[in-house]
Amino acid sequence: MLQVLTRRMLLKTAAVGAAAAAFSRRTAAQASPKVVVVGGGFGGATCARELKQKGLAVTLVEANAVYTACPFSNAVLAGLRPIEAQQLKLDAVEKGGIDIIQKKATGVDPQSRRIALEDGSSLDYDRLVLSPGVDIRFNALRGYDEAAATVMPHAWKAGEQTTLLRRQLEAMDDGGTFVMAAPANPFRCPPGPYERASLVAHYLKTHKPRSKLLILDAKDSFSKQRLFQAAWQDLYPGMIEWVSLSSGGKVIEVDAKAKTLVTDFGRHKGDVVNVIPPQRAGEIAQVAGVADRTGWCPIDPVTFESRLQPNIHVIGDASIAGGMPKSAFSANAQGKVCAAAVASLLRGEAPAEPKLINTCYSLVAPDYGISVAGVYTPRNGLLADVEGAGGTSPVNAPPSFRAQEAIYAEAWFQTITREVYG
Amino acid sequence: MSAAFAIMALTVPAMAQNVAPPGATACSGCHDPSTPGAVFPPLHGYPSGEIVAAMQDFRTGQRPATVMDRIAKGFTDEETQAIASWLSQQP
Structure with missing residues (x-):
């Protein structure tokens, strides 16, 4: 030591x-x-x-001349927000005296x-x-290459992929199935797949209530899991099925032509298929x-x-x-x-020893937000959680608390985009 | 040599150099420093005593919060004091 x-x-x-x-x-x-x-x-x-x-x-x-932000892009997917709200430019950064080379x-x-x-x-x-x-690590998942991503979008880098998946969702018939492959850790935005499932379920409940959503996961647990699952039961009962790794949820191959995800235990055909790849x-x-x-x-x-x-x-x-x-x-x-x-x-x-904070909001519905926060400091060569701090929103909280966090989520996006791009 | 740096870092107060103390720059991720009427209170130029009191109350649970209770618990009294002083002096 x-x-x-x-x-x-x-x-x-x-x-x-x-x-x-x-x-x-x-x-x-x-x-x-x-x-x-x-x-x-x-x-x-x-x-x-x-x-x-x-x-x-x-x-x-x-x-790129335009940066399309990922946070809140799941709301674009669910039709709650225009893609333009995600598009940011570096004009103000340049005006601040930074040389930009495009x-x-x-x-x-x-x-x-x-x-x-x-x-x-x-x-x-x-x-x-x-x-x-x-x-995206194309071909890390057998069959998932760039061509497959035009049929089964990842939408994990916001932009055209987001609007493509949105169009597919809009075109899906009532009674259809939305199938998602969620990756193993680590990946961008750990709660992202589950926020996406929530907001897609919100769209389906509102517009295509006979539809179903299936999540095939390469993990046995995920970020804010208790909060998401409790909210799914309350808001979207019977609509979202989550299959964990140990229940055979890991997707090992995709068949783009057949719009099918393959696990060790079976084949899952979707009307809309979203592959969040490694x-x-x-x-x-x-x-x-x-x-x-x-x-x-x-x-x-x-x-x-x-x-x-x-x-x-x-x-x-x-x-x-x-x-x-x-x-x-x-x-x-x-x-x-x-x-x-x-x-x-x-x-x-x-350089001074730093302390860092993270706060991540997820929307389960437009007026239902949940969060995870953490405080971090260097320990043993890594950024470690400060013990006793951080964690998720309480599991038992009144609707007013969830509504407040949904408002904070939007306010956070406004603040951070103004600080970075405004 | 490295010991000399450590001593320097300890004896030169961060505030004197107007260098942000540990943790301070993260606040503006949510708290827009200057836009009045923002959902989160702007903290630049905010009285440091009020920030310290709020953080203490968030930590003990005396003041209700959605997320600040979880964040406040990650900072000691000294760290909170340094952050609050720095924020209060920002334009």
């Missing part, structure tokens, strides 16, 4: 020293150290703005500290922050060599610096953040902590 800590401290000291050296070397040639952020989602855009506020020169590399980052050379862009140009950095979100850190993390064999990125819990490559930090869904779930709230909180750490390191100072 002592040895591990000593080694960590030594490494940290070495990193600080190296940063200070890099800083002084570059200050001769340029006014300020250069930080490049890749990814304009909740983590990357937050981090870029925070770095800029700290007086650093920041370049944000994001391939190109895809295609390569990273950690030795020369340079990233390559799709058009063959390159960018030098002193520190690089990667916030690439997740990539995921991993976004492609640039794989290219940069900051992802390990799991496909996710191990990081130092104080600085979010990669454990695999120096001077590269990874935040948001792509990172292995211990107890912190892969959520927009987490990415936002991490973006701020990472920016503070990067600024400290570039000044040659030791």
Whole structure:
């Protein structure tokens, strides 16, 4: 234990020293150290703005002109919200003095500290922050490739996939079956599949009440499970069937032509089929060599610096953040902590031990919200839950409590999008 | 060398540098710092004594909450005090 800590401290000291050296070397040639952020989602855009506020020169590399937010995209699916409410632009970020390059980052050379862009140009950095979100691991589930995703959408990256699944749901006849495959951990937005099931059930109950919803799960338990299941019984009795891993719920193959999911125990044909497939850190993390064999990125819990490559930090869904779930709230909180750490390191100072918060709201119905919260701090090299804090909404709470949390859910979305994109 | 950093970090108060103390930057994820009439009270410039009192009451359950009771329990008195002071000084 002592040895591990000593080694960590030594490494940290070495990193600080190296940063200070890099800083002084570059200050001769340029006014300020250069930080490049890749990814304009909740983590990357937050981090870029925070770095800029700290007086650093920041370049944000994001391939897409419009970012479609995942939180609340299940409400789009259920017809409760237009997709436009999810679409965010980086105009205000750019006006804040951040250099935005609308190109895809295609390569990273950690030795020369340079990233390559799709058009063959390159960018030098002193520190690089990667916030690439997740990539779908096509073919990890037999038969689920990009073509299959046009028949059985994942809708796990918001945008066209969301509207495609919405159209399929609208076209489904009353009495039809919506079948969902839910993945094993870890994946983006742990309560997401179950919020989706809830809001799809809300749509079906309202418009197609003879329909059914089947969730085939590769897990035996899930986030906010007691709350979801109690609400399903109250609001959508007999409509949602959840099949756990140990009950044979794990989907091992998909047959897109037959709109069928295959488990070890049988075949399940759906009228609408939603496959939430296995995921991993976004492609640039794989290219940069900051992802390990799991496909996710191990990081130092104080600085979010990669454990695999120096001077590269990874935040948001792509990172292995211990107890912190892969959520927009987490990415936002991490973006701020990472920016503070990067600024400290570039000044040659030791970054402070952070404390982080996550709060995730899920809607079970438009006026029925539930939440999970946590407070996190570095412990034994990981971000660990602060004991005694956090947890889910109470299991027994009056409707007014659920209605209040639904209002807070919407208010949270308004606040965070204003902070990051407004 | 690393010990020197640790001592520096302990002896230089975060507030003096206007550096956010641990946990403080997460608040604005919900609490819009400046929009009046927001659902969550804006905390920038909020009196620090009131923030500390609210957090203590959330922690003990004296003040009803949906989520702040769960979050308040993750911070010590000293941490809460530092966060409240920092928030109160933000424009």
